[in-house]
Amino acid sequence: GQQVMQIPQYQHVQEGEDFTTYCNSSTTLSNIQWYKQRPGGHPVFLIQLVKSGEVKKQKRLTFQFGEAKKNSSLHITATQTTDVGTYFCAEGGSGNTGKLIFGQGTTLQVKP
Amino acid sequence: KAGVTQTPRYLIKTRGQQVTLSCSPISGHRSVSWYQQTPGQGLQFLFEYFSETQRNKGNFPGRFSGRQFSNSRSEMNVSTLELGDSALYLCASSLQGDNTEAFFGQGTRLTVV
Numbered sequence: 001g002q003q004v005m006q007i008p009q010y011q012h013v014q015e016g017e018d019f020t021t022y023c024n025s026s027t028t029l030s031n032i033q034w035y036k037q038r039p040g041g042h043p044v045f046l047i048q049l050v051k052s053g054e055v056k057k058q059k060r061l062t063f064q065f066g067e068a069k070k071n072s073s074l075h076i077t078a079t080q081t082t083d084v085g086t087y088f089c090a091e092g093g094s095g096n097t098g099k100l101i102f103g104q105g106t107t108l109q110v111k112p
Numbered sequence: 113k114a115g116v117t118q119t120p121r122y123l124i125k126t127r128g129q130q131v132t133l134s135c136s137p138i139s140g141h142r143s144v145s146w147y148q149q150t151p152g153q154g155l156q157f158l159f160e161y162f163s164e165t166q167r168n169k170g171n172f173p174g175r176f177s178g179r180q181f182s183n184s185r186s187e188m189n190v191s192t193l194e195l196g197d198s199a200l201y202l203c204a205s206s207l208q209g210d211n212t213e214a215f216f217g218q219g220t221r222l223t224v225v
Binding site for chain 2: 033035041042043044045048088090093095096097098099100101102103104105
């Protein structure tokens with residue numbers, strides 16, 4: 001069945017260092033969404049990527065969708081303590097569906 | 113605009129009991145999806161409702177069921193609770209359920225003892 005693999009599972013960085021999480025699928029993804037979940041919180045939508053090779057930026061966050069639409073990445077430049085949390089990628093289905101298939105998530109810890 | 117509201121926030125139940133969780137989506141949103149979140153399995157899709165009809169279903173046993181009302185509010189029910197059902201149950205709503213942004217509620221933390 002559908003499966004989205006996400007690595008690494010955990011990442012500890014020093015404040016100011018960069019951080020990247022990767023999402024991979026063996027099949028072509030219709031679209032990919034990224035969510036952030038703070039400790040004790042709920043997932044919050046960050047962005048959606050739809051087009052092959054798409055790159056989107058939100059301040060220090062850069063999101064990429066692979067040319068083959070089988071992988072995606074989220075890169076954070078110069079991490080801050082406010083970046084702490086778990087980042088999930090999720091495949092949205094094709095057509096009319098609200099179903100999301102989530103990756104396992106990458107938990108980011110930032111040491112001040 | 114009010115967000116997605118889930119009630120109750122916390123529940124403790126005994127094995128064998130049944131439980132009903134409630135989700136009120138954002139006003140105007142017609143799609144409501146349910147997810148189970150556990151440390152071991154992550155976020156797993158349970159089912160999606162759109163206009164009172166179940167549109168998608170995940171790989172969960174029949175003990176897990178749900179429904180949606182005409183005002184888009186949704187409930188999910190778990191019967192014959194097992195210890196492994198202990199989890200955070202999250203509800204997400206979206207406008208049309210057409211691959212756009214999903215808004216999650218705070219979740220219901222269910223503990224089965």
